[in-house]
Structure formats: structure tokens, C-alpha cells
Amino acid sequence: MHRDLIDPGETTAVGPYEITTAVRTAFDLARWVPALREKVVAVDALAHACTIALEDVLRLRRRHSGARGAQHIVPVLRLADARAESPMETRIRMALHEHGVPAPRVQFEVEAGGRTRRFDLAYPSVRLAIEYDGRDHRGQERAHRDLLREAALVRLGWTILRFDAWTVYCHPARIAGTVAYELRRRGYVAA
Structure with missing residues (x-):
């Protein structure tokens, strides 16, 4: 299990549950998924399904530049494409x-x-x-x-x-x- 600081505005309520926003989830996937290929697969799928702007993930990376795995964000975002319709x-x-x-x-x-x-x-x-x-x-x-x-x-x-x-x-x-x-x-x- 990963533990991380989550700032206000990086979560949203879905029914009785508090979950991370799509942008925050993409940020976390790009850091935590083990292989580059699968990081890009995860971010592509999320960006396509939730219509998030990859630039928003980059802004979040700047805000959390010291977060564990943050160095993986830019290479993933360079390869990610929200137009991809399938993993x-x-x-x-x-x-x-x-x-x-x-x-x-x-x-x-x-x-x-x-x-x-x-x-x-x-x-x-x-x-x-x-x-x-x-x-x-x-x-x-x-x-x-x-x-x-x-x-x-x-x-x-x-x-x-x-x-x-x-x-x-x-x-x-x-x-x-x-x-x-x-x-x-x-x-x-x-x-």
C-alpha cells in the first residue's frame, strides 16, 4: 500500500466515498505502476475515459515535485495520448x-x-x-x-x-x- 499526501481539491465524493480525482489518479498511476509500458497504458485509459488534460497531471507533478516516483511523470506524459481508445x-x-x-x-x-x-x-x-x-x-x-x-x-x-x-x-x-x-x-x- 502506498501512502502519500493528498491536497485539498485532489479528491472528490462519489456517493459516500471520497476518492482521488482522475488527474490525481493519473499522477499516482504514472508514479506507481511498475513498467513504463503499463504506466502509459493506465494513463492513456484514464485520460480517454475521464477526458482529463495531461497538462493537468504535469501541473500536479510540479506541485508535488518531491513525491516518490515523481521523476516518472514526464516520460509517461510524453508518451501518453488520450485519444487511444483501448489499452x-x-x-x-x-x-x-x-x-x-x-x-x-x-x-x-x-x-x-x-x-x-x-x-x-x-x-x-x-x-x-x-x-x-x-x-x-x-x-x-x-x-x-x-x-x-x-x-x-x-x-x-x-x-x-x-x-x-x-x-x-x-x-x-x-x-x-x-x-x-x-x-x-x-x-x-x-x-
Whole structure:
């Protein structure tokens, strides 16, 4: 169990319970979660779900600069992105980061077939997209929609790389290698 000083304004009431605010919780997660990857996963998820501004977490870090683990806040916030819609998308992004692959755009939108489509991650300049396919993509109806969506995007010149949970958890280097290879093959130049 961690004990820490919590200033007034860093808690809120939920029913009969007093809990830390989302910003304070993000501050604590960025300090206490053991691995950088999982720190970023936690902060991304909280920032997305609670629509907190990451700048507010940084302000809290300045206010508590001497707090245990405060040195972890800035590296986490540099990698965090509140647009990430799932922890697995963040884990893919972190696998790329950990293996030196340039950062992709998060939740990139494309017009295709008269509709706005969105990729989990993308390198728009070379039309390379990355999608996490979770359990919800396995049902027949969803798989069919995914195929139609992908066909419309392929007609526009996009290549879509898909990764599942097993690959994300067990083979992050394979993800990074595949993406790096595709970027090199397309002549990608980081901005």
C-alpha cells in the first residue's frame, strides 16, 4: 500500500466515498505502476475515459515535485495520448516506441466510400494503418463489416496491419519489426 499526501481539491465524493480525482489518479498511476509500458497504458485509459488534460497531471507533478516516483511523470506524459481508445492500442504504440519505430498517428480518420473511417494507428504519408483486432472482431457480423471497411480502404491504397492479443502480449518485437519493415519498404521518412 502506498501512502502519500493528498491536497485539498485532489479528491472528490462519489456517493459516500471520497476518492482521488482522475488527474490525481493519473499522477499516482504514472508514479506507481511498475513498467513504463503499463504506466502509459493506465494513463492513456484514464485520460480517454475521464477526458482529463495531461497538462493537468504535469501541473500536479510540479506541485508535488518531491513525491516518490515523481521523476516518472514526464516520460509517461510524453508518451501518453488520450485519444487511444483501448489499452491494446497503447501497448502496440509502446511496442513501436520500445523498438525505435517512429510514432504513428493515433485514431487517424480517412474518408472512404462516402464514410469517415478511423484507424487505431496510422502513418498517413505512406498509407500504412495498424489495427488491434480484439475478441469483438471475431463475430461473423463484425468480421463482415471489417472486411467491407478494409476493402474500401485498400482501394484507396492503404495497407492495414492487424494484430491480436497474443501477438501484442507475447511478441511485441514482431509487431515493431513488421511495422518497421513496411515503413522502410514504403520509403517512410519521419517528420
